[in-house]
Amino acid sequence: MTDANESGLKTIGTDPYVGETPQEALGNWVTPNSLFYVRSQFDYPEIDEKSWKLQASGSGGNEIAISLDELKQLPRHTLTVTLECAGNNRGDLNPPAPGNQFSNGAVSNAVWSGTSLSSVLSKMELNKDVVEILFEGADVGSPSADKEPEPYLRSLPIELAKHPDTLLAYEMNGEALPLEHGYPVRLIIPGWYGMAHVKWVNKITALTEPYYGTFQGEKYVLRYQDGSEKPVQEIQVKSAITAPSEDESLTCCEDYNIEGHAWAGRNGIAKVEISVDGGKVWTPAELVGPSEQYAWRQWNLQWKPESSGEYTLLSRATDQKGNEQPTETLWNELGYAVNGQKGVHITVSS
Numbered sequence: 566m567t568d569a570n571e572s573g574l575k576t577i578g579t580d581p582y583v584g585e586t587p588q589e590a591l592g593n594w595v596t597p598n599s600l601f602y603v604r605s606q607f608d609y610p611e612i613d614e615k616s617w618k619l620q621a622s623g624s625g626g627n628e629i630a631i632s633l634d635e636l637k638q639l640p641r642h643t644l645t646v647t648l649e650c651a652g653n654n655r656g657d658l659n660p661p662a663p664g665n666q667f668s669n670g671a672v673s674n675a676v677w678s679g680t681s682l683s684s685v686l687s688k689m690e691l692n693k694d695v696v697e698i699l700f701e702g703a704d705v706g707s708p709s710a711d712k713e714p715e716p717y718l719r720s721l722p723i724e725l726a727k728h729p730d731t732l733l734a735y736e737m738n739g740e741a742l743p744l745e746h747g748y749p750v751r752l753i754i755p756g757w758y759g760m761a762h763v764k765w766v767n768k769i770t771a772l773t774e775p776y777y778g779t780f781q782g783e784k785y786v787l788r789y790q791d792g793s794e795k796p797v798q799e800i801q802v803k804s805a806i807t808a809p810s811e812d813e814s815l816t817c818c819e820d821y822n823i824e825g826h827a828w829a830g831r832n833g834i835a836k837v838e839i840s841v842d843g844g845k846v847w848t849p850a851e852l853v854g855p856s857e858q859y860a861w862r863q864w865n866l867q868w869k870p871e872s873s874g875e876y877t878l879l880s881r882a883t884d885q886k887g888n889e890q891p892t893e894t895l896w897n898e899l900g901y902a903v904n905g906q907k908g909v910h911i912t913v914s915s
Contacts, residue, residue: 572599577665581605582745585653585670592807592824594854594863595645596673598738603745604650604671606717606780607706610765617749617767619733623689624771631685633749636733639680644730644755645860647674647828651758651785651797654894654903662900669805669907672828674860677753679734682769683727689771691723697772698726700752703765708779719763720776721754730755730859733766755859756799756831758902760785788898800830802890803904804837804864804882809911817873817915823850828861829884836883837864843877843908844892850880873915877908 574584583604590600618630650671652664665671686698702717725731732753735742742748747764754761760780776782785797804827815821823841827834833856838847854863870876882890894905 574600574603575668575670577667581608583665585667586673587670588807588810591670591672591805591826594674594860595738596675598675598740598743598746601673601675601737601746602648602650602671604652604665604759605704605745605764606708607704609744610703610705612703612744612748612765614749619685619750619766620768621685621689622768622770624692624695624773625690627690629688631688633735636680636685636750637735639684641678642681642729642732643676643678644732644753645674645676645855645857646753646755647672647800647859647861648759648762649800649803649828651760651901652903654907655900657903657905657907658894658896658900660896662896662898664900671759672805672861675738677732677734678736678739679732679750679753681729682731682733682752683729685733685769686727691771692773694773695723695771696774697722697776699770699772699776700763700766701768701770702763703767708784712779715779717763717780718776718778719761719781720772721761725754758785758797758800760797784899785901786899787901790896797901800828801902801904802829802832802834802882802884802888803827804880804890805907806878806880806909809878809909811909811911813911815870815911815913817870817913820867820869822865823868823878823880824863824865825880826861826863827880827882829882829888831859832884832886832888833858834862834882835885835887837862838881838883839866839868840879840881841868841870841876844879844906847881870913873913876911876913878911879906879908881906
């Protein structure tokens, strides 16, 4: 298993380890496993792969246990999915919000293989009164000083749990899941922020009432300054410039590519626009590379700076439902879903 501390990630936290993808790796369409961002609530659990089983409890009190080999015998499903931590770019907020102060790198893209969660649900006796499926990770810890240790728990509405693209994944980029990414099995919910993709899944339970807990109700809630709030769920439309990098020096009157990615959760990207003057004039970029429903979309724009000086480059994405990336993030108490346009400052010399 890859040791995240030695993988080349930019370290954000150490207890447990938290690391973001370095700027130079964000230009790849698929993020290598060793450079895929790492975010966990608690330390990695100890997994005995020989004895591991997925426990599944239906609404009628029946329970089944599925080994990893048995899970792999179920129909295989592969998807390319971009995961973004709900706190990505939290470090850009003003005033600051508590939590890991991520810059651009708590977002990565990988090819995930496993079986549709529905393949397991079909083996459980789910009554019509089931409204959610609860997922329990093998990772356990105290979420705060005043709380007793508890496992990581999240639930999904039954309709989303039954969606064929909601996966129990056991492979990442053609390899067994690394421990830091949830070995042996993790949940993948295309288009939802990272906190929903429960790692080290060892138990799923049918619920007849909505779940409320530490990581779904207390944390991962958007609490706005006007007093309103809503749960953190689907990824918001967003783009990022991967080249040139912040404070890079360019030479006047030469051709350069402004490059980056755009993503919008479960919605495709319709267009990306670039401004080289801080948002006054916008120019369409070209969408390039692979186009898959749940993966970020690469884009580029050829640009020739005509004069020396200081420039602020901006990107702005619009998804296929017409949602446009905002100029600024709507500030919220815990610093989630940061998707405002982020300027890249460069210097052009003569």
